[in-house]
Amino acid sequence: MTHPAQPKASHFINGEYVEDTAGTPIPVIYAATGEQIATVHAATPAIVEQALSTAKAAQKAWARMTGTERGRILRRAADIMRERNHDLSVLETYDTGKPLQETLVADATSGADALEYFGGLAASLTGEHIPLGEDWVYTKREALGLCVGIGAWNYPTQIACWKGAPALACGNSMVFKPSETTPLCALKVAEILIEAGAPAGVFNVVQGMGEVGGALVTDPRVDKVSLTGSVPTGKKVYAAAAEGMKHVTMELGGKSPLIIFDDADIDNAVGGAINGNFYSSGQVCSNGTRVFVQKGIKEKFLARLAERTGNAILGDPMDEATSFGPMVTENQMNIVLGYIEKGKEEGARLICGGRRADMDGYFIEPTVFADVTDDMTIAREEIFGPVMSVLDFDTEEEVVARANDTEFGLSAGVFTKDFTRAHRVIGNLEAGSCFINSYNDAPVEAPFGGVKASGVGRENSKEAIKHFSQVKSVYVRMGDVEAAF
Numbered sequence: 246m247t248h249p250a251q252p253k254a255s256h257f258i259n260g261e262y263v264e265d266t267a268g269t270p271i272p273v274i275y276a277a278t279g280e281q282i283a284t285v286h287a288a289t290p291a292i293v294e295q296a297l298s299t300a301k302a303a304q305k306a307w308a309r310m311t312g313t314e315r316g317r318i319l320r321r322a323a324d325i326m327r328e329r330n331h332d333l334s335v336l337e338t339y340d341t342g343k344p345l346q347e348t349l350v351a352d353a354t355s356g357a358d359a360l361e362y363f364g365g366l367a368a369s370l371t372g373e374h375i376p377l378g379e380d381w382v383y384t385k386r387e388a389l390g391l392c393v394g395i396g397a398w399n400y401p402t403q404i405a406c407w408k409g410a411p412a413l414a415c416g417n418s419m420v421f422k423p424s425e426t427t428p429l430c431a432l433k434v435a436e437i438l439i440e441a442g443a444p445a446g447v448f449n450v451v452q453g454m455g456e457v458g459g460a461l462v463t464d465p466r467v468d469k470v471s472l473t474g475s476v477p478t479g480k481k482v483y484a485a486a487a488e489g490m491k492h493v494t495m496e497l498g499g500k501s502p503l504i505i506f507d508d509a510d511i512d513n514a515v516g517g518a519i520n521g522n523f524y525s526s527g528q529v530c531s532n533g534t535r536v537f538v539q540k541g542i543k544e545k546f547l548a549r550l551a552e553r554t555g556n557a558i559l560g561d562p563m564d565e566a567t568s569f570g571p572m573v574t575e576n577q578m579n580i581v582l583g584y585i586e587k588g589k590e591e592g593a594r595l596i597c598g599g600r601r602a603d604m605d606g607y608f609i610e611p612t613v614f615a616d617v618t619d620d621m622t623i624a625r626e627e628i629f630g631p632v633m634s635v636l637d638f639d640t641e642e643e644v645v646a647r648a649n650d651t652e653f654g655l656s657a658g659v660f661t662k663d664f665t666r667a668h669r670v671i672g673n674l675e676a677g678s679c680f681i682n683s684y685n686d687a688p689v690e691a692p693f694g695g696v697k698a699s700g701v702g703r704e705n706s707k708e709a710i711k712h713f714s715q716v717k718s719v720y721v722r723m724g725d726v727e728a729a730f
């Protein structure tokens with residue numbers, strides 16, 4: 246019997262599901278059991294061509310619609326997503342293995358927020374009038390054209406919406422390629438947009454590995470590439486886009502600092518560290534994986550952290566009581582287990598976890614290392630799994646310098662009751678998305694993105710509009726033209 250997660254076909258182009266079984270089969274594995282639940286096929290060159298030509302053809306008419314009309318469609322799509330939140334969350338859980346307890350509140354709901362927010366903004370995208378005496382200049386905010394979105398595997402619904410919603414609000418069309426690991430959810434986003442009234446061809450989904458992404462990025466018809474992925478992939482995609490002088494948004498990895506001063510509320514700080522390391526089993530780009538704890542509260546903090554981490558419920562992700570799911574793939578699990586071994590070898594003190602859980606699926610116990618030093622591999626490289634490194638510090642000056650000593654710059658957090666210090670520390674940290682007495686909140690209203698190797702551009706908020714549109718300026722002369730000859 247066909248599994249309910251099996252999509253009707255692999256791709257969604259020009260308003261309908263499309264199949265081409267000549268493409269390499271991609272098995273979809275449910276991370277909680279290791280069972281194959283679906284198969285899709287990578288896009289063949291014919292499929293890539295169909296998607297790009299369709300999106301190119303659909304864009305101009307879409308951009309000519311009023312912002313109010315485009316926005317209404319996006320907002321209708323948001324409503325449909327919310328009505329179907331349960332089914333979409335179950336699909337997200339099949340796609341990623343994340344527990345339903347999370348997917349019910351963080352995926353289709355976040356996607357719907359993006360559709361609603363950018364749907365609301367669509368009608369307000371206007372230019373300026375700049376008076377110059379008799380003459381004047383006016384500006385218009387125009388769509389970029391055909392955009393490509395490429396997603397990572399941790400938030401397949403959310404990433405499709407965070408890219409698709411602002412792109413479409415501005416009058417662009419999009420071809421979206423999900424990660425080969427999680428190909429299912431973006432198809433539903435495409436289906437829902439059509440149901441909400443989007444013209445066929447404005448949002449298309451094609452499956453495939455890096456080479457399909459590469460074919461999309463290098464096509465001369467493409468005006469912009471928005472990638473969520475790792476830094477090495479980001480460098481390749483950015484370089485390929487530069488060759489064609491295309492716009493880019495790069496949402497890449499991190500090794501973010503979370504700084505806890507000894508006046509902090511311990512339970513809140515522990516909560517922040519848990520949210521910043523163990524949500525989605527640690528597979529979150531903005532995670533605060535270097536937890537700097539001031540020496541005065543270190544042992545108290547570690548004791549409370551170990552106690553609360555022991556309350557994580559590993560188990561069937563479809564059971565709403567489960568609060569901690571598996572790694573997305575066997576490969577990712579092995580990468581993370583490799584880092585845990587490195588941590589042990591390099592002399593970090595294991596506080597809890599530290600091994601594969603004794604159950605089916607790709608579960609790793611939530612793991613905390615203490616006495617981590619700045620030069621250890623687990624403190625320098627992005628692990629993308631449930632491995633928290635706790636480092637000690639003495640002074641503010643010292644911790645800020647150590648926190649910034651990384652190629653990454655996605656996020657940063659600080660816990661303290663001293664607000665002057667909180668703002669001063671955040672002001673000195675090299676990071677794009679920061680938190681004070683909190684961690685990992687990502688409301689659509691707030692800009693999201695990194696500095697340094699963690700990325701270029703911003704998603705969400707009004708900032709995203711700037712990255713999916715461009716300004717045309719028009720000088721209007723009211724009198725005669727003067728010329729030298």
Ligand code: NDP
Binds near residue numbers: 424474475498694700
């Ligand atoms: P990857 O960088 O491996 O892949 C990202 C996407 O790019 C995938 O769809 C991948 O396809 C595709 N891709 C790979 N190579 C190319 C290429 N040469 N040209 C075009 N596309 C290509 O990342 P992961 O999927 O492993 O995701 C984990 C990473 O994503 C982590 O580093 C994490 O920090 C980052 N991330 C960043 C976020 C942010 O917003 N800053 C949010 C979430 C994750 P395929 O995988 O099918 O080969």
